[in-house]
Amino acid sequence: MRICIIGGGLTGLTAAYHLGNDHEVDVYEKRRSLGGCLSSYEIGDYHIEEFYHHCFAWDTRLISLMESLHISDRLEWLKGTTGYFAGGTVYPLNTPGEILKYPLLTFPDKMRLGLLTLQSRKMDVESLDHITARDFIVRRIGERAYNSFFEPLLVSKFGDSRNDISAAWLISRIGIRSNRGISGESLGYLKGGFHMLVDALSTHVGRQCIIRLHDPVTSITREHGKWNVHGKLYDTVISTIPPNLLAGSGLPESLSIPYQGAACMLLSLDQDVTSGTYWLNMRERAPYGAVISHTNFVPVERYGERLVYLASYFQGTVPVGLDHRMIDDFCQRFHVDSAAIRWHRMAVDPYAGPLYTVNFRKKILPYEKNGLYLAGMFSFPNYPERSMNGAVVAGEEVADLVSRGVSG
Ligand SMILES: Cc1cc2nc3c(=O)[nH]c(=O)nc-3n(C[C@H](O)[C@H](O)[C@H](O)COP(=O)(O)OP(=O)(O)OC[C@H]3O[C@@H](n4cnc5c(N)ncnc54)[C@H](O)[C@@H]3O)c2cc1C
Known part of the structure; x- marks a missing residue:
């Protein structure tokens, strides 16, 4: 079978991994690299995710995929501490004692x-x-x-x-x-970053499929029982991109899922600003909702610098000047001299995840609609929150349906 997969994120790559052996598969990716939300920056001699990532012990299908790619020995379980930042103070909220001491709840x-x-x-x-x-x-x-x-x-x-x-x-x-031990939460991270997963998967997929980078799919049309994608005919198309983006691509029906965007600022510093805490939620309004000190989770020695994300979500388009407002606010609130920021990078994805509004469950799309296969953040395994594990499950399940020629 000739198969077109739209999107080279974790869902598309997982589907390609399972179908590539027995079928002729082309993966179309609009960016110049694979990985989607799980993409990483290459900084000197290390990789770091554009958007903060960790996994959980019960992400069994993700871990199985790592095993089959022979990278599971790089998976390590590290302590991820959390807290609240309120009134200029970091309140750690990991142990029962810390929670009892937290003054802002009775x-x-x-x-x-x-x-x-x-x-x-x-x-x-x-x-x-x-x-x-x-x-x-x-x-x-x-x-x-x-x-x-x-x-x-x-x-x-x-x-x-x-x-x-x-x-x-x-x-x-x-x-x-809340599924944590007495001293905090155990979170999974791949030594070398989740880039190791994207890299291993891409290498495997690249051996058996054609990967078309920087090639956004803009039209899909039905022609004599086949799908025409950019002039090439396919028996099957699997779309892993937000269904809203398929509008105008020639499909008879427009599909819509409410999405939100994410803007993540990554800063390099030489000082710890969150008192050893990994994940610090902001109690007061700020241009970011959390300060995520990656190097309070993964040992700082691996990077030689402290890495901190400022995480923000938005609907529609990213607010103008958000990057400047994030940095200015961060420097002021955390008493950081702007000259102490060695470098910063901002990642923006307008389709970073569904908006899980009431009755979202009814909007979840089946894996097949009018002959078109669909899998991604809008599929059942990503309800009621999208995840890497959900992406792997959706990619595997759609690949299974396609190879069995079943509607799901
Ligand atoms: C800020 C943030 C933090 C996260 N943290 C975690 C975490 O800690 N743990 C966890 O488990 N999960 C986390 N996730 C979720 C996880 O990254 C995603 O669920 C998963 O990577 C989604 O993969 P996907 O392939 O379904 O979608 P995507 O990664 O969005 O991939 C879709 C791909 O399609 C491409 N594309 C779009 N339009 C077209 C087109 N027209 N033609 C061709 N290609 C196109 C895109 O460029 C992209 O590469 C996080 C996500 C974000 C945004």
């Missing part, structure tokens, strides 16, 4: 929050799809705890759409992030 609020956290892992998240996160939290632990603890998190991740986000998304996040 003792009863902490008890209710603790109970919800314990229960979250057993909740049926899909049944929470039609309730907003706000209503659910206010009902369970009260308005004060919502305003003080959850609203800043929702603002930082979803901005103006925070009141529309489903409880399914929030509870799944609480469940995932």
Whole structure:
């Protein structure tokens, strides 16, 4: 079978990995390199992700893929600490003692929050799809705890759409992030960066498929039972790009999923600004919702400099001047002299992930629609949050359906 895969991110590469042996596969990627959201910068002698990444022990399909690519020996489990930045102070929130000391929640609020956290892992998240996160939290632990603890998190991740986000998304996040030991969370990282995964996958795929870089697909048309993509005929097309981007490409039906963009500023510093914490959420409004000190997670010696992400999400187009506002605010809030920033890079992806608004579950697309195969962040394995593991599962499942010639 002749197969066209649109998108060289983790979903497209995984699908190509599974189909390339038995079929003639072409992968079209609009950028000059593969990896999509999992792309990395090459800085001197190391690679670092454009967008912060880590994985979890239960990302079993991602880990199996690493095993089959013979890179799982590079997977290491490191401590990822979290905290809140409020009123100019870093409050670590990892151990029960630290949580008890946190002054911005009352003792009863902490008890209710603790109970919800314990229960979250057993909740049926899909049944929470039609309730907003706000209503659910206010009902369970009260308005004060919502305003003080959850609203800043929702603002930082979803901005103006925070009141529309489903409880399914929030509870799944609480469940995932609360699955930790007494001293913090164990998170996975590939020694050498997730670039190792993209590189191993691309090398394998490159041996069996044609990879067409810098070749965005702009039209797909049906012709005598085949698909015409840029003048070449295919039996099957698998699109892994946001369905919204297929609009205008010649398809009879336009597909739409609400998406949001991400802007991630990566800074190189020679000082630690988050008091040893990896993931610091901003309680007060700032042009970024979290300060993620990569080198408080992965040993700084591997890089020879401290690496810090300023993470921000947006809807529509990236706000003008966001990069300058991020740096100015960061320097002021964290007392960093701008001259101490050795270099900075900004990555922007307007389609960084779906907006998990209420009733999102109904919008999830099947793997096949009108003869076109679709897999990506909008597929079931990425509900109620997209992930590398979800990308691998979606890529594998769509490849399986295609090779069996089944509609899914
Ligand atoms: C800020 C951020 C942080 C994240 N952190 C984590 C994390 O810590 N842990 C985790 O598990 N997951 C994380 N993720 C999610 C994870 O990176 C994604 O779920 C996964 O990489 C998605 O892969 P994909 O192939 O489905 O989509 P994408 O990576 O978006 O790939 C789609 C590809 O299609 C290409 N493309 C688009 N249009 C066209 C076209 N017309 N023609 C050809 N090619 C096209 C794009 O350039 C891209 O390469 C994060 C994502 C972001 C944005």
